[in-house]
Ligand SMILES: [Zn+2]
């Protein structure tokens with residue numbers, strides 16, 4: 001299993017980075033990205049802090065962890081700047097908290113994230129076809145999520161991505177140990193969004209490709 005979108009006590013998750021990583025290791029995860037909620041107040045601290053634990057963990061583990069952030073609820077006009085800041089601080093994966101229908105995320109967030117060339121646009125709600133086409137062009141992965149609430153528009157996201165042949169990833173957005181889902185269940189959620197089993201498997205293959213390219217960089 002792979003999840004490139006998870007949370008720790010660096011934002012609203014329950015576990016320390018080391019415990020989250022250890023629990024994923026025991027559950028047979030191959031790659032994990034720790035992407036805590038970030039805005040201008042904490043983006044550098046998160047990347048610096050999580051990177052230290054990740055470096056220690058990766059030295060002795062088969063599971064490889066990537067330090068990242070999830071830029072969350074900021075004005076779309078500063079998403080590009082925060083993306084650069086995160087990368088400068090050493091973030092391997094930059095996620096943006098997209099326009100989920102269950103929170104008042106500012107309109108324009110999806111587009112700003114795609115234009116900034118982030119790695120993953122999470123739970124993009126009713127993303128438009130034009131935005132999906134641009135995401136494909138910019139190499140931004142769109143997320144199918146197992147997170148309750150955010151997952152309500154998975155079907156819409158999957159349908160447009162299939163139409164446009166835009167790449168998707170499958171993420172848990174885990175905040176607690178019980179969110180660390182097994183591969184089979186995560187694939188079932190993707191199939192519930194209208195994907196075939198083979199198409200759902202492709203999402204995890206994309207996650208693996210992204211993780212491997214970022215670890216090499
Ligand atoms: Zn989010």
Ligand SMILES: [Zn+2]
Pocket residue numbers: 005006007070122173
């Ligand atoms: Zn999240």
